[in-house]
Amino acid sequence: MARGLNRRQIGVTEEMMATFGEIVLRMSHNHQIREGDPYREKDWDAIERHREMMGLSDAEIAERIGLSRNQVLYIRTLMERRRFRTGHYARLLELGGGKRFRTERFTPHLDHFRYSEDALELRAAMNYPPDRARDYVEKGWWRNETQRRYLERNAAERPDAPAFVLPDRTLTWKELRDTAERVARGLWQLGLRPGDVVALQLPNIPEFAIANLAVTWFGGVVQTIHMPYRDAELQTLINHGRSRAIVCMGAAKDWSAAGAALEMQPQLPTLKHVIAVGETPDGAIPFAGLVAGDPDMEIGHEPSGADPHLLLYTSGTTSSPKGVPLNSHNMLSNARMSAPEKGLTADDRILSAAPFTHLYGLYAFHLGIVTGMANLLLPAFSPPALAGAIEEMKPTAVWFAPAHAAAMTAAGLIGKHDFGSMKMCLFAGSSSPPAMLHALQEAWPGCRVCQLWGMTELQAGMFTRPEDGIGKSAVFAGRASPGSTVRVADPETGEERPRGEEGEIQIRGPMVFPGYLRNREANETAFTTDRFFKSGDLGYMDEDGFVAITGRIKDIINRGGVKFNPQDIENLLSAHPAIQMAAVAPVPHDVLGEQACAWIQLNPGAEAPDLETLCAFLMEHRIARNKLPEKLVVVDEFPMTPTRKIVKGRLKAPAD
Amino acid sequence: MPRRKAEIDKDAAKEAVIGYCLKKGALAAGVADMDAVNRICPPGYRPADIMPRVKSVIALGVGGQTQGAWTVPAKALGYFGSTETRAYSISYGLAFYIENKFGLRSIYCPPDMDPDAGPRVPLQSLKVHAELAGIGARSLAGDILLHPDYGYMYFASVFTELELEPDAPLADNPCPAPSCVNMYRAIKRTPCMKFCPVQCLDGEVDEETGRQKIMRYDMAACAEMTQQYETVPSAIMDAIRATDEEDREDALFDPDNKMLWYKMSVGSGGLLAQCFECMRVCPVATQAPQADPILRHEHRLVPEAAE
Numbered sequence: 001m002a003r004g005l006n007r008r009q010i011g012v013t014e015e016m017m018a019t020f021g022e023i024v025l026r027m028s029h030n031h032q033i034r035e036g037d038p039y040r041e042k043d044w045d046a047i048e049r050h051r052e053m054m055g056l057s058d059a060e061i062a063e064r065i066g067l068s069r070n071q072v073l074y075i076r077t078l079m080e081r082r083r084f085r086t087g088h089y090a091r092l093l094e095l096g097g098g099k100r101f102r103t104e105r106f107t108p109h110l111d112h113f114r115y116s117e118d119a120l121e122l123r124a125a126m127n128y129p130p131d132r133a134r135d136y137v138e139k140g141w142w143r144n145e146t147q148r149r150y151l152e153r154n155a156a157e158r159p160d161a162p163a164f165v166l167p168d169r170t171l172t173w174k175e176l177r178d179t180a181e182r183v184a185r186g187l188w189q190l191g192l193r194p195g196d197v198v199a200l201q202l203p204n205i206p207e208f209a210i211a212n213l214a215v216t217w218f219g220g221v222v223q224t225i226h227m228p229y230r231d232a233e234l235q236t237l238i239n240h241g242r243s244r245a246i247v248c249m250g251a252a253k254d255w256s257a258a259g260a261a262l263e264m265q266p267q268l269p270t271l272k273h274v275i276a277v278g279e280t281p282d283g284a285i286p287f288a289g290l291v292a293g294d295p296d297m298e299i300g301h302e303p304s305g306a307d308p309h310l311l312l313y314t315s316g317t318t319s320s321p322k323g324v325p326l327n328s329h330n331m332l333s334n335a336r337m338s339a340p341e342k343g344l345t346a347d348d349r350i351l352s353a354a355p356f357t358h359l360y361g362l363y364a365f366h367l368g369i370v371t372g373m374a375n376l377l378l379p380a381f382s383p384p385a386l387a388g389a390i391e392e393m394k395p396t397a398v399w400f401a402p403a404h405a406a407a408m409t410a411a412g413l414i415g416k417h418d419f420g421s422m423k424m425c426l427f428a429g430s431s432s433p434p435a436m437l438h439a440l441q442e443a444w445p446g447c448r449v450c451q452l453w454g455m456t457e458l459q460a461g462m463f464t465r466p467e468d469g470i471g472k473s474a475v476f477a478g479r480a481s482p483g484s485t486v487r488v489a490d491p492e493t494g495e496e497r498p499r500g501e502e503g504e505i506q507i508r509g510p511m512v513f514p515g516y517l518r519n520r521e522a523n524e525t526a527f528t529t530d531r532f533f534k535s536g537d538l539g540y541m542d543e544d545g546f547v548a549i550t551g552r553i554k555d556i557i558n559r560g561g562v563k564f565n566p567q568d569i570e571n572l573l574s575a576h577p578a579i580q581m582a583a584v585a586p587v588p589h590d591v592l593g594e595q596a597c598a599w600i601q602l603n604p605g606a607e608a609p610d611l612e613t614l615c616a617f618l619m620e621h622r623i624a625r626n627k628l629p630e631k632l633v634v635v636d637e638f639p640m641t642p643t644r645k646i647v648k649g650r651l652k653a654p655a656d
Numbered sequence: 657m658p659r660r661k662a663e664i665d666k667d668a669a670k671e672a673v674i675g676y677c678l679k680k681g682a683l684a685a686g687v688a689d690m691d692a693v694n695r696i697c698p699p700g701y702r703p704a705d706i707m708p709r710v711k712s713v714i715a716l717g718v719g720g721q722t723q724g725a726w727t728v729p730a731k732a733l734g735y736f737g738s739t740e741t742r743a744y745s746i747s748y749g750l751a752f753y754i755e756n757k758f759g760l761r762s763i764y765c766p767p768d769m770d771p772d773a774g775p776r777v778p779l780q781s782l783k784v785h786a787e788l789a790g791i792g793a794r795s796l797a798g799d800i801l802l803h804p805d806y807g808y809m810y811f812a813s814v815f816t817e818l819e820l821e822p823d824a825p826l827a828d829n830p831c832p833a834p835s836c837v838n839m840y841r842a843i844k845r846t847p848c849m850k851f852c853p854v855q856c857l858d859g860e861v862d863e864e865t866g867r868q869k870i871m872r873y874d875m876a877a878c879a880e881m882t883q884q885y886e887t888v889p890s891a892i893m894d895a896i897r898a899t900d901e902e903d904r905e906d907a908l909f910d911p912d913n914k915m916l917w918y919k920m921s922v923g924s925g926g927l928l929a930q931c932f933e934c935m936r937v938c939p940v941a942t943q944a945p946q947a948d949p950i951l952r953h954e955h956r957l958v959p960e961a962a963e
Contacts, residue, residue: 003772025876028776029776029777029875030776030874030875030876031872031873031874031875031876032798032799032871032872032873032875033870033871033872033873034794034799034868034870034871035869035870035871036867036868036869037793037794037829037867037868039696039784039787039788039794039825040787040793040794040825040826040829041825042692042825044695047695047696051698055875056698057698057699057700057701057773057777058773058777059698059699059700060698073773073774076774077774080774080776080876080879080886081886081889081890081893083876084876084879084880084886084887084890085880086880086887086890086891086894087912088853088854088880088881089881089884089887089912089915089930090912091853091854091881092730092731092853092881092930092931092933093729093730093731095729095730095731095853095933096727096728096729096730096731096732096733096936097727097728097729100850100851100933100937101851101852101853101933102850102851103855106853
């Protein structure tokens with residue numbers, strides 16, 4: 001449209017635009033060139049020579065080119081529109097106050113980083129209910145806290161204090177910060193960007209801490225893979241997590257994770273980089289090379305509290321994996337708010353017997369980051385290694401799974417080593433036999449024995465506090481962690497159960513994950529309509545809000561229509577003098593549908609009791625007859641999770 | 657009734673006109689040579705195309721930014737710096753003043769764009785008027801006018817049937833300043849060229865004489881930064897062409913574009929042009945003796961107060 005006429009009336013075609021567009025623009029005042037200062041000097045010859053250089057009017061251009069004025073007007077204004085680039089106003093935003101625009105430092109907006117499709121999908125999974133988010137923010141539970149911010153703070157405030165400690169090696173906060181930043185630059189140079197998932201399969205060694213903090217330094221997402229996992233699990237988890245890199249051991253005693261990842265790369269379409277700690281196979285990138293770092297590499301991104309931070313997996317290591325995305329809000333608020341309730345400060349020293357690849361171990365890691373205390377490292381668990389580490393490195397707080405303590409007890413290490421540095425210890429990972437906790441409390445009078453109930457989906461959901469005493473801590477997994485609400489509900493109707501009655505434990509709070517990654521089916525049943533997470537754990541709550549765990553819903557045995565929870569049987573069996581650990585689970589039965597089978601692992605040197613003897617032992621404790629196990633299997637060693645929890649799904653049913 | 661022209665003393669009239677401008681707050685005022693204006697401006701953009709019986713073109717300039725304004729963030733400078741409306745109100749008052757005092761028709765020349773040719777073509781060139789009236793000289797910063805004493809000013813014009821003696825253009829061009837010449841000798845760029853956010857400025861300085869040799873100005877690029885009204889149709893077009901709802905929402909409602917709608921809704925058209933970075937780094941614009949209102953106060957007002 002020009003002067004009220006459209007292009008058909010003016011006679012402009014797209015071809016005419018293509019033919020004359022450039023020359024019209026050049027002859028117009030859109031591009032001006034002036035030589036000397038002819039107007040001020042009234043140099044009329046020069047002014048005449050300048051007419052075209054300084055820009056002609058539409059009528060003058062029309063005369064020069066041989067078009068009508070309306071055609072020039074139309075072509076010029078449309079060319080101006082087509083050449084106009086929007087969004088330049090943002091170039092001004094960082095200027096002023098002494099800051100000037102510098103071409104060499106400017107990145108055009110179109111060239112700025114964009115999240116990959118996978119990263120956006122992961123971000124989309126951080127789908128918290130808006131009313132919960134508002135509540136958590138208003139109450140100050142969710143803040144803009146990130147590992148990087150805490151790391152910077154610790155390095156500034158406690159530069160020479162130990163951050164991660166091995167018996168022969170200490171990494172201070174300053175060293176850790178600087179090393180993590182250098183590795184972050186190295187990862188950035190490899191092309192890793194915010195939102196990219198980086199898998200870590202490392203034991204509790206300083207490289208785990210460095211890699212974790214380096215990945216989250218630039219907004220990457222850490223996916224942990226347990227050390228016992230091999231090719232099949234790696235392939236499933238890396239493919240589901242769409243991990244772009246893996247940091248793993250170059251060589252271990254029986255297996256090279258880096259070698260396996262390299263071999264599997266054709267089947268792992270997203271995996272671009274295999275980074276090896278220690279010995280580096282051909283094709284892998286040496287972690288030590290990243291530590292050397294490129295000081296000139298600039299990282300143009302700092303993560304925020306709401307960014308995804310962790311991608312963990314709960315089960316289904318070879319099929320139907322359940323990916324749990326978590327952000328800094330979830331993890332660090334939970335650690336920040338629970339540290340004072342455990343009496344933990346920057347002056348403490350924490351040791352986790354659980355691996356950092358598991359959220360229970362990571363909880364110790366997160367507590368160290370938010371408080372500034374030292375994390376003492378136990379690369380691999382064995383009863384003597386743990387007992388020795390406690391005696392030698394003198395932690396004030398230790399994270400145990402019941403199986404760790406059971407193994408140390410069985411090995412006669414409790415009275416043999418000095419555990420006097422511990423002022424508190426925590427038991428989690430599986431059900432803790434009360435008798436064992438009482439015995440440990442007695443053996444460690446200066447230490448407050450506590451329990452914790454947590455899950456991959458929520459880190460620390462409940463725990464007993466040191467002041468609660470062993471009376472509560474031996475029986476109950478804890479009371480709600482700061483900011484969370486716990487209830488016990490009927491698993492079928494969803495109605496809240498009266499105090500003391502068993503039901504499913506449901507929890508809501510700032511640390512609860514938003515939902516499983518790419519698993520709509522699981523998400524449909526994971527939450528109640530009021531957004532409580534249905535844990536699948538059974539328990540009851542006492543009048544003071546303490547919750548005892550009584551089992552898993554899926555472990556319930558349905559014997560001919562009569563349902564019962566086998567956990568009390570397991571606890572009694574574990575107290576049998578010949579038995580180190582026990583599990584009871586259903587096995588199929590032609591008539592009853594299911595019947596109970598007991599699996600037992602004996603104490604060293606103990607003689608295996610038969611089923612009849614065991615049932616008599618149980619009857620002495622007045623157990624209902626219908627709950628007695630009807631099958632018995634003695635195992636050499638239970639299949640265990642990395643946190644020393646029996647994997648019931650892998651127990652083999654006895655042959656009839 | 658209009659007074660007879662013969663009764664008007666041209667010198668006294670000019671003194672009254674210039675005196676009015678300065679009294680009302682203009683830093684400088686002058687009369688452009690009408691013949692020169694007509695020779696420079698193309699047909700359709702000459703004063704007589706707006707006011708057929710115009711005899712004189714009066715140009716005036718008011719001070720731009722305060723010294724404090726130059727220190728604020730670039731995104732806010734537009735809010736603190738613009739005094740153009742003050743220039744317009746003085747010229748508007750001047751037109752009335754001339755009609756009242758001399759009985760001759762006058763208009764305040766609209767500082768606007770030609771509705772016939774689109775928003776990059778001015779209705780009249782206030783720049784040519786001011787330059788020929790001797791109150792500014794073209795700079796390397798896209799021909800923005802600078803004054804050796806007052807630095808960077810906003811200009812307005814009045815067309816009148818009152819016949820006034822024209823002034824001469826400035827004898828010297830303050831651009832480039834000696835420090836800019838030194839910088840050019842070192843890096844072949846002056847500050848305005850170096851720090852332009854869209855790199856729309858280029859040119860050459862005669863290193864021997866220290867005078868301008870060539871000025872190159874990419875007005876199209878400058879417009880992308882300063883003339884945000886051109887973003888309005890572009891944003892709407894982007895929204896129309898967007899292939900999905902999210903892109904459409906971005907095109908219309910991202911903060912940049914929402915600011916456009918806001919500025920349009922409150923009618924703050926002046927704030928649609930907000931980039932002043934070439935002037936922020938210009939020593940003439942910011943440090944000319946009376947460009948600095950604080951120094952101006954010392955130079956002008958304090959002696960006056962002492963009298």
